[in-house]
Amino acid sequence: MAEDRGEKSSIKVLLVDDHQVVRRGLRTFLEVQDDIEVVGEAADGAEGVDRAEELRPDVVLMDVKMPGMDGIEALRRLRELDNGARVLIVTSFTEQRTVVPALRAGAAGYVYKDVDPDALAGAIRSVHAGHVLLQPEVAGALLSQEENGIGQGRGNALTEREREVLALIADGRSNREIARALVLSEKTVKTHVSNILMKLDLADRTQAALWAVRHGIGA
Numbered sequence: 001m002a003e004d005r006g007e008k009s010s011i012k013v014l015l016v017d018d019h020q021v022v023r024r025g026l027r028t029f030l031e032v033q034d035d036i037e038v039v040g041e042a043a044d045g046a047e048g049v050d051r052a053e054e055l056r057p058d059v060v061l062m063d064v065k066m067p068g069m070d071g072i073e074a075l076r077r078l079r080e081l082d083n084g085a086r087v088l089i090v091t092s093f094t095e096q097r098t099v100v101p102a103l104r105a106g107a108a109g110y111v112y113k114d115v116d117p118d119a120l121a122g123a124i125r126s127v128h129a130g131h132v133l134l135q136p137e138v139a140g141a142l143l144s145q146e147e148n149g150i151g152q153g154r155g156n157a158l159t160e161r162e163r164e165v166l167a168l169i170a171d172g173r174s175n176r177e178i179a180r181a182l183v184l185s186e187k188t189v190k191t192h193v194s195n196i197l198m199k200l201d202l203a204d205r206t207q208a209a210l211w212a213v214r215h216g217i218g219a
Contacts, residue, residue, distance in 0.1 A: 009035065014039060014040050014042065017066070045074030058085065075107060086130075
């Protein structure tokens with residue numbers, strides 16, 4: 001019975017990268033992780049979206065630069081389809097013009113391909129748990145953009161409870177963890193998160209976490 005529970009708790013991962021050698025390397029490493037299962041691969045964004053809809057993975061490891069539909073467009077498409085997979089960008093591109101659009105499109109995290117293998121496994125577990133994962137220089141790139149002025153001056157519109165929720169988002173807490181910390185239902189937390197995004201005119205939790213940090217709330 002314990003073995004069955006372990007299988008059910010495995011994190012299902014989809015690999016989306018146009019280089020077969022990269023996908024093979026990722027698969028080889030991830031398959032030795034007890035709690036991570038690679039359920040499929042795709043060679044470009046369009047195939048990645050199709051496979052994500054078919055396989056319903058928990059986490060998608062997505063490259064940015066790919067032929068045809070790139071990773072950013074694939075992210076937008078997954079959001080339009082309301083696909084629940086958390087997308088972790090794994091790429092060799094470090095320029096702000098690549099980093100920022102990916103995060104704006106809904107990526108839950110962004111790491112580079114030279115990341116330590118154990119750190120990558122940790123990143124997968126982190127985004128699966130609902131956290132926003134950004135390397136320090138990536139957060140700095142996003143915060144330096146003028147777009148982060150969105151929502152500025154609107155913090156006073158938040159209720160005290162919404163500020164508490166926002167602080168916990170900034171700390172990287174998932175909705176379940178926030179609910180536990182504030183003794184609320186997950187449904188109530190989701191409502192608070194939606195209200196926060198609406199009041200601050202932000203698109204997602206990543207923007208909310210960075211807005212909170214910039215304005216001295218939370219982490």
